[in-house]
Amino acid sequence: MLDERSRQVLFAVIDCYINSPGPVGSRVVTKQYAFGLSPATIRNIMADLEEIGFLKQPHTSAGRVPTDTGYRYYVDAITAEKQSLESGLASDLNRRLELLGKDINLFLDDASRMLSVMSHYIGIALSPNTSSALLNRIDLIKYRDDQVAVILFSDEGIIRNKIVPISPEVTQADLNRIAEYINDRFSGSTLDEIKRLILGEMMKEKVLCDSLIDEAIRICRDIFSAAPGNVYISGLSGMLSLPDFCDIARIKDLMSAIEDKQIMVNFLDRIADAEGTQIFIGSENPLDEMKKLSLVAATYKEGSRPIGTVGIIGPTRMNYQHAITIVDMTAKYITTMLSYR
Amino acid sequence: MLDERSRQVLFAVIDCYINSPGPVGSRVVTKQYAFGLSPATIRNIMADLEEIGFLKQPHTSAGRVPTDTGYRYYVDAITAEKQSLESGLASDLNRRLELLGKDINLFLDDASRMLSVMSHYIGIALSPNTSSALLNRIDLIKYRDDQVAVILFSDEGIIRNKIVPISPEVTQADLNRIAEYINDRFSGSTLDEIKRLILGEMMKEKVLCDSLIDEAIRICRDIFSAAPGNVYISGLSGMLSLPDFCDIARIKDLMSAIEDKQIMVNFLDRIADAEGTQIFIGSENPLDEMKKLSLVAATYKEGSRPIGTVGIIGPTRMNYQHAITIVDMTAKYITTMLSYR
DNA sequence: ATTAGCACTCTCCATCATCGAGTGCTAATA
DNA sequence: TATTAGCACTCGATGATGGAGAGTGCTAAT
Known part of the structure; x- marks a missing residue:
C-alpha cells in the first residue's frame, strides 16, 4: 500500500x-x-x-x-515488527515494579502512579472485576446483635466484605448453616452466576427453615449484587505541562473524560475481554470525551481469565512505542504476580 | 476597629x-x-x-x-453572627444527603461529589482514620493452607481486613486462641495503642506456645500497622469553568495541590482534631500548593471522637457563607448517621 | 462631611504592517 | 523519468499603535 x-x-x-x-x-x-x-x-x-x-x-x-x-x-x-524494547527501559521498569507492594489494590494505586511517571502521561489501573471472580468460600460472622459481617473469599483472597443488618433472632449457628449451604452449592462459581442462580434456587430449597431462608435471601441479595470497580488515575498535573494542553478547553475535555470514574470503569470493563495490548487512537475512541486522546491499555489475568486493566492515556501525539512497552510489561507483571501467590 | x-x-x-x-x-x-x-x-x-x-x-x-x-x-x-441559612439550601442539601448510601466509604465518595455539585467548587472527603478506631473484636480465619484472613471489627463495622501468609502448621484452633487472646487483652483500645502495646506485651506473655507467638507477632505487626487513609476528591472539571482559573499556571497549581493524595491526607488529618468548621483563606493555608486557594473543612465524629473530614476547596474568592453551611451540615449529618447505626 | 467635576492612568481591544516558515508549481537537470 | 532549484504565494505569529472605557485621586464647591 x-x-x-x-x-x-x-x-x-x-x-x-x-x-x-x-x-x-x-x-x-x-x-x-x-x-x-x-x-x-x-x-x-x-x-x-x-x-x-x-x-x-x-x-x-x-x-x-x-x-x-x-x-x-x-x-x-x-x-x-518484533519489539526491540530498549534494555534500559525494561530494567528500569522492572526495578520499579519490584518495589511496589504485593496487595493487589495498593499495588494498582502505585502502579497507576508509576505508569504516569514512566510515560509522562496519565496512568490508569482498574481493580479486579470481582463479579467474575470464583467463589472459594463465604463466611458469615455475627458480631453484633443485629448485624452480620459477610466475607467472600476467592482463591486469591478476600474479594468482598460487608456488614449486613440481620434480625436479632438469627444465631451464629443459623448463619453457619446458611454459609455451609452456599459453600456446598456454589463454591467454584463466579459471583455473577451465583447472583443469578442463588435467589431462584433458594426459593425452592426446603432444607432450611423458612424464616431463615428469608434472612439468607436478603443477605445474598446484598452481598452478591455488583460492587463498583475502582479505577486509579494518576499524573494529571504532569499532563498539563505538555505543550498539547496549552489551552483551557482541552484541559477541560481531559478533566471531564477522567472525572467520571464510573464511565471510565464501564469503558475499561468493556475492553477488558480482548487479548493483548489495545490501542485507541483519538477518534477511534468509543468515548466522546476521549476523541482527542489516545489510550494504550492491556488486561492482566488471573489464570487465563482477564480480570482487570492497566493503561496509559495521553495525547494522540504520544510515544506509542514507549507506552506500549510500559503497559504491556506492567500487565504481564501483574499477571505473573497474581499467579505466584 | x-x-x-x-x-x-x-x-x-x-x-x-x-x-x-x-x-x-x-x-x-x-x-x-x-x-x-x-x-x-x-x-x-x-x-x-x-x-x-x-x-x-x-x-x-x-x-x-x-x-x-x-x-x-x-x-x-x-x-x-447567627447563621440564618437559607431554607431552600438546607432542605435541598438534606434531600441530597438522604439519597446517599449508608456504607461509610461509598457515602464519602458520593458526598464529595455532592459537595462539589452544591458548591461548584471541589468537594473532598477523608475516610475515617482507622488507627484511632476502637477494636471491638478480631477474627482470624484460615482459608488456605498458607494464608489467614484477618478481620478487625470496631463497634461500627469492619475497619480492616487483610490476607496474611502463615506457616501451614498453624491450625484454625491455634488461630482461635490467638484471636481470643487479643480480644481479651485489647478490645476497647484503639488500633494505635494496640500496635504500640501488643508487640512488647506478647514477647513477655508465655500463655501460648512459642512458635505460635512468632506467628501471632507477625500477623499483628502486619494488620495493626497504619493503613493509609483514603481521600475522595470531586469537581475538578467544574472548577475549570470558573473564571478564576483562566490561566494554565493556576490550573497546574491546583492540580499539584490535589494530586498527591498522601499530602492531602496528612494535611486533613492534622486539622481533624479541631472543633467546628475550619477555614483557611489563601495564604493562611499551611500547604504551599494551596496558598491561592481556600479550604472550608469540618470533621465528623463517632461519638465525641473526630474521625474524618469533609470540606470544600475553592478560589479565595469563594462564597464562604454557602460553603460553610454546606460543609457544616454534611459533617453533622455524617456524625448523626454514624451514631444511629 | 459630602459631593461634583476633571485630569490622569492603566487595561483592553481592534487594527495594521511585518516577518518568516512552509508550501505548490514550474522549469531545469541528471 | 525522477529529482531538484527557484520563486511567488499564503497564512499565522508578533509587535506596534491608538482609541475607548473604566476607575481613580484630587480639588473646590456645597
Whole structure:
C-alpha cells in the first residue's frame, strides 16, 4: 500500500511530531533524517501522504501533522515488527515494579502512579472485576446483635466484605448453616452466576427453615449484587505541562473524560475481554470525551481469565512505542504476580 | 476597629467580587447597594480600607479586590453572627444527603461529589482514620493452607481486613486462641495503642506456645500497622469553568495541590482534631500548593471522637457563607448517621 | 462631611504592517 | 523519468499603535 520511502517519510514526520508538537515541515525532515533527498521531493511525498489521509495541514502553508489514520498505520507497523524494547527501559521498569507492594489494590494505586511517571502521561489501573471472580468460600460472622459481617473469599483472597443488618433472632449457628449451604452449592462459581442462580434456587430449597431462608435471601441479595470497580488515575498535573494542553478547553475535555470514574470503569470493563495490548487512537475512541486522546491499555489475568486493566492515556501525539512497552510489561507483571501467590 | 459604614462597604465589595471576579469600582458599589452615598465617598472609604490592608488595587485606577486579610475579617464576622441559612439550601442539601448510601466509604465518595455539585467548587472527603478506631473484636480465619484472613471489627463495622501468609502448621484452633487472646487483652483500645502495646506485651506473655507467638507477632505487626487513609476528591472539571482559573499556571497549581493524595491526607488529618468548621483563606493555608486557594473543612465524629473530614476547596474568592453551611451540615449529618447505626 | 467635576492612568481591544516558515508549481537537470 | 532549484504565494505569529472605557485621586464647591 505504501512504498518504502513514503513509509519512512511518514514515520519521520510522526517521530518529529512526537518529540515536539507543531506542524512538521519538509526542511526539518531532510535535516534530521538522512534520506539523501531534497525538501522538494519530501514535499511531493508528503502531498501524496496527505492525499491518502495519513497527514494533514492545519492550514495552507503550514507543515504536516499526522492524522489518526496515520498514527494507526504507524502503530500497526511498530506492533507487527518484533519489539526491540530498549534494555534500559525494561530494567528500569522492572526495578520499579519490584518495589511496589504485593496487595493487589495498593499495588494498582502505585502502579497507576508509576505508569504516569514512566510515560509522562496519565496512568490508569482498574481493580479486579470481582463479579467474575470464583467463589472459594463465604463466611458469615455475627458480631453484633443485629448485624452480620459477610466475607467472600476467592482463591486469591478476600474479594468482598460487608456488614449486613440481620434480625436479632438469627444465631451464629443459623448463619453457619446458611454459609455451609452456599459453600456446598456454589463454591467454584463466579459471583455473577451465583447472583443469578442463588435467589431462584433458594426459593425452592426446603432444607432450611423458612424464616431463615428469608434472612439468607436478603443477605445474598446484598452481598452478591455488583460492587463498583475502582479505577486509579494518576499524573494529571504532569499532563498539563505538555505543550498539547496549552489551552483551557482541552484541559477541560481531559478533566471531564477522567472525572467520571464510573464511565471510565464501564469503558475499561468493556475492553477488558480482548487479548493483548489495545490501542485507541483519538477518534477511534468509543468515548466522546476521549476523541482527542489516545489510550494504550492491556488486561492482566488471573489464570487465563482477564480480570482487570492497566493503561496509559495521553495525547494522540504520544510515544506509542514507549507506552506500549510500559503497559504491556506492567500487565504481564501483574499477571505473573497474581499467579505466584 | 471598623466603623459600621466601612464594614458595609467592605462586605459590599466582597459580595460583588464573589459574584463575579475582577476589581470592583466605586460606582458599582453605589449602584448595587443602596448606601445613599456618592461614588466619591465610597472611594474615600475604599482608600481607607486599602490602607488597613483589607482591600487592594491590582493596578492604579482599577477597582478594588479583597485581600486575604479582608476575607478573614468578613468570614469571622459571618461566622460570629447567627447563621440564618437559607431554607431552600438546607432542605435541598438534606434531600441530597438522604439519597446517599449508608456504607461509610461509598457515602464519602458520593458526598464529595455532592459537595462539589452544591458548591461548584471541589468537594473532598477523608475516610475515617482507622488507627484511632476502637477494636471491638478480631477474627482470624484460615482459608488456605498458607494464608489467614484477618478481620478487625470496631463497634461500627469492619475497619480492616487483610490476607496474611502463615506457616501451614498453624491450625484454625491455634488461630482461635490467638484471636481470643487479643480480644481479651485489647478490645476497647484503639488500633494505635494496640500496635504500640501488643508487640512488647506478647514477647513477655508465655500463655501460648512459642512458635505460635512468632506467628501471632507477625500477623499483628502486619494488620495493626497504619493503613493509609483514603481521600475522595470531586469537581475538578467544574472548577475549570470558573473564571478564576483562566490561566494554565493556576490550573497546574491546583492540580499539584490535589494530586498527591498522601499530602492531602496528612494535611486533613492534622486539622481533624479541631472543633467546628475550619477555614483557611489563601495564604493562611499551611500547604504551599494551596496558598491561592481556600479550604472550608469540618470533621465528623463517632461519638465525641473526630474521625474524618469533609470540606470544600475553592478560589479565595469563594462564597464562604454557602460553603460553610454546606460543609457544616454534611459533617453533622455524617456524625448523626454514624451514631444511629 | 459630602459631593461634583476633571485630569490622569492603566487595561483592553481592534487594527495594521511585518516577518518568516512552509508550501505548490514550474522549469531545469541528471 | 525522477529529482531538484527557484520563486511567488499564503497564512499565522508578533509587535506596534491608538482609541475607548473604566476607575481613580484630587480639588473646590456645597
